[in-house]
Amino acid sequence: MMAAAMIGVYRPGTSLLHRLPAGLKLFGLLLFTTALLVWRAPTTVAIGLAIIICLYALAGYSPRVLLTQVWPLRWIVVLLVPFQWWLGGWRSAVAIVGTLILAVAAAGLVSLTTRIVDLLAVLDRVLSPLRRVGVDPERISLLIALSIRVVPVMLDLVNTVREARRARGAERSLRAFATPVVVRTVGYSQRLGDALIARGIDD
Amino acid sequence: MIEFEHVTHRFGDRIVLTDISCRLSQQRIGIIGANGSGKSTLARMINGLANPTEGRVLVDGLDPAQHGREVRRRVSFLFSDPDAQIIMPTVGEDIAFSLRRHKLTHDELAARTEAIVDTVGLSGYIEHPAHLLSSGQKQLLALATVLVTEPDILVADEPTTLLDLRHTREIAGLLATLSQQVIVVTHDLDLIMDFERVLVIDDGRIVADGDPSECVHFYRRSMGVR
Ligand SMILES: Nc1ncnc2c1ncn2[C@@H]1O[C@H](COP(=O)(O)OP(=O)(O)O)[C@@H](O)[C@H]1O
Ligand SMILES: [Mg+2]
Numbered sequence: 001m002m003a004a005a006m007i008g009v010y011r012p013g014t015s016l017l018h019r020l021p022a023g024l025k026l027f028g029l030l031l032f033t034t035a036l037l038v039w040r041a042p043t044t045v046a047i048g049l050a051i052i053i054c055l056y057a058l059a060g061y062s063p064r065v066l067l068t069q070v071w072p073l074r075w076i077v078v079l080l081v082p083f084q085w086w087l088g089g090w091r092s093a094v095a096i097v098g099t100l101i102l103a104v105a106a107a108g109l110v111s112l113t114t115r116i117v118d119l120l121a122v123l124d125r126v127l128s129p130l131r132r133v134g135v136d137p138e139r140i141s142l143l144i145a146l147s148i149r150v151v152p153v154m155l156d157l158v159n160t161v162r163e164a165r166r167a168r169g170a171e172r173s174l175r176a177f178a179t180p181v182v183v184r185t186v187g188y189s190q191r192l193g194d195a196l197i198a199r200g201i202d203d
Numbered sequence: 204m205i206e207f208e209h210v211t212h213r214f215g216d217r218i219v220l221t222d223i224s225c226r227l228s229q230q231r232i233g234i235i236g237a238n239g240s241g242k243s244t245l246a247r248m249i250n251g252l253a254n255p256t257e258g259r260v261l262v263d264g265l266d267p268a269q270h271g272r273e274v275r276r277r278v279s280f281l282f283s284d285p286d287a288q289i290i291m292p293t294v295g296e297d298i299a300f301s302l303r304r305h306k307l308t309h310d311e312l313a314a315r316t317e318a319i320v321d322t323v324g325l326s327g328y329i330e331h332p333a334h335l336l337s338s339g340q341k342q343l344l345a346l347a348t349v350l351v352t353e354p355d356i357l358v359a360d361e362p363t364t365l366l367d368l369r370h371t372r373e374i375a376g377l378l379a380t381l382s383q384q385v386i387v388v389t390h391d392l393d394l395i396m397d398f399e400r401v402l403v404i405d406d407g408r409i410v411a412d413g414d415p416s417e418c419v420h421f422y423r424r425s426m427g428v429r
Contacts, residue, residue, distance in 0.1 A: 003351065010292055010293060010332075012330040054420060058217075115293070115296060115341060116292050116293075116296055117291070117296050117299055117300075144292060145290060145291060145292075145300075153286055153334065156286075156334075166375055188286070190285045191282060191284055191287035192287075193283060194252055194280075194282065194287070195280075195287050195288040195290075196251060196290075197275070198275065198279070198280040198282075198288075198349075199288070199290075199300075199301060199348070199349070200253065200272070200275055200301075200304070200352075
């Protein structure tokens with residue numbers, strides 16, 4: 001569970017990847033993903049995989065860290081591979097599922113090596129034309145930061161409820177799980193809303 | 204200076220606060236009372252998180268119901284649950300988030316962050332993931348994020364309820380040394396023993412107001428504790 005909670009959380013470091021400007025990394029991510037989608041083939045996936053492994057090594061991360069980033073995809077992969085195989089043969093299955101995994105791994109690498117504030121600063125700039133149509137780009141980047149923040153909190157909450165349910169011998173009851181999760185989520189979002197107002201989010 | 208003028212608050216037809224009037228000018232003020240007596244509602248009115256149904260609140264002459272932003276710039280609020288208060292992934296980023304509208308240079312921001320982290324005893328944790336801190340450390344971080352904007356007033360609603368004894372003492376020590384006016388809602392009676400003034404709330408009314416030892420004595424007696 002700890003590993004899951006760590007996905008995409010910035011890890012300080014001094015590697016070249018850590019020092020590159022956030023905008024450049026985002027642009028690279030865009031190029032990489034586009035290339036995978038345009039030349040969708042097992043060869044592309046193989047080249048992409050080699051690049052990803054090198055980049056993770058360059059950033060100073062073990063293969064374990066790479067695995068942690070893509071681990072949440074396991075169920076999707078289990079479902080998608082046979083389906084794509086049946087639909088378009090093994091080449092298509094490898095190309096599509098490989099592209100998905102590599103895109104997530106690449107995005108994970110960007111978030112591991114880039115401070116959220118730096119990412120948000122880039123987003124603020126990229127989204128600034130939206131200001132003309134009345135959208136506040138800072139709101140959007142705040143929303144993104146919040147979603148990143150909420151994931152570990154929710155995982156914690158689900159874990160606590162699961163343990164409480166086990167302690168009371170109600171492992172199998174869906175209601176004993178769903179009710180407290182919903183109640184606590186609502187409570188948490190209310191408290192979060194208060195805290196945001198108190199910290200001047202409406203300024 | 205915080206003033207309550209005949210403040211009444213209702214949730215639906217349920218009266219939570221009844222005709223509260225007081226002026227809070229002392230530097231350290233404690234608010235105690237049973238669960239559900241209306242303490243949080245009272246505290247939340249100081250920065251406009253709740254507004255009176257009748258009467259009004261003034262903070263340095265400004266009504267939070269009308270001038271929420273200006274008031275919240277002067278009044279910081281610390282909650283019991285730091286998880287709801289921390290937004291950014293790392294300690295340093297969360298502190299920087301508080302200062303995002305302050306137009307500071309990179310160096311100024313770093314200096315302010317460094318200083319506040321030092322004050323709350325989290326130096327060395329700037330790059331640390333915020334959600335991996337202990338709950339005591341999270342509360343210290345939450346305190347840092349609301350103090351770094353240099354407010355005039357700090358309102359804290361049960362800031363030590365979720366903490367162990369050591370971190371409770373740490374927060375208490377910090378609250379005691381702040382230059383700000385500090386209003387603390389708490390069940391920890393030790394926390395407020397050195398304060399200048401204590402209010403006891405019961406069923407939406409101020410039932411005792413004055414010296415901590417007298418008020419705590421009154422409160423214990425009213426709760427049937429000796
Ligand atoms: N959002 C709300 N809606 C309805 N009733 C509420 C709400 N918030 C608080 N109350 C009620 O108002 C009363 C006072 O609550 P509160 O100010 O939180 O008390 P305290 O902080 O002293 O425990 C309680 O009886 C509570 O149930
Ligand atoms: Mg309360």
